[in-house]
Amino acid sequence: GAVVSQHPSWVICKSGTSVKIECRSLDFQATTMFWYRQFPKQSLMLMATSNEGSKATYEQGVEKDKFLINHASLTLSTLTVTSAHPEDSSFYICSATRLAGEGRETQYFGPGTRLLVL
Amino acid sequence: AQSVSQHNHHVILSEAASLELGCNYSYGGTVNLFWYVQYPGQHLQLLLKYFSGDPLVKGIKGFEAEFIKSKFSFNLRKPSVQWSDTAEYFCAVNPAGNAGNMLTFGGGTRLMVKP
DSSP states (O other): OOOEEEEOSEEEEOTTOOEEEEEEESSSOEEEEEEEEEOTTSOEEEEEEEETTSOOEEOTTOOTTTEEEEEEETTEEEEEETTOOGGGOEEEEEEEEEOOSTTOOEEEEOOOEEEEEO | OOEEEOSOSEEEEETTOOEEEOOEEEOSSOEEEEEEEEOTTSOEEEEEEEOSSOSEEEOGGGOEEEEEGGGTEEEEEESSOOGGGOEEEEEEEEETTOTTOOOEEOOOEEEEEEO
């Protein structure tokens, strides 16, 4: 299989603190990892695309200084929500691409991290 | 930029009823197509995918989807649903050969199957 884990699964923090979320591909090397945000009763919105060893590519409207992404290895990407505020409360989901051939990559999703900023 | 639309936001069916969830996309080129399922309290799981070849794709748990290029559609079907199919279903698209692999998701369809 292709298993992706996220840690922590949920976190509650005070406004102004920073929160780090880890995304790991457990049994495969991920060429690319993605970070999504899902608001209640809404679809996933892509925040950024992360490639190992290079800077992340952020989607329009996503503040790169607010959401720091580090892709340290082919199995680990981290998302840090800096100086979190209540409006950052959301469900953050990562996915990892398992290379299956050019243009045939499939994304496998982590279980998500629920962030609540008080 | 491509977009994906799922016309049914909520679907309620009785067990053994047939299911068809619509998915249409807008993109002029060749695409890869996916259906993901999210069971209550669980993460997204791949249900099935289409890259090329036979436009009728069979996935897990008795699901299938048909790619109709002329209609830009990739509808999900199941002949007889079960209570355990209660979940949210997402259609997703990315341009074929896209090294970035960015997926564009539809808005999702919440399926409730009554026992």
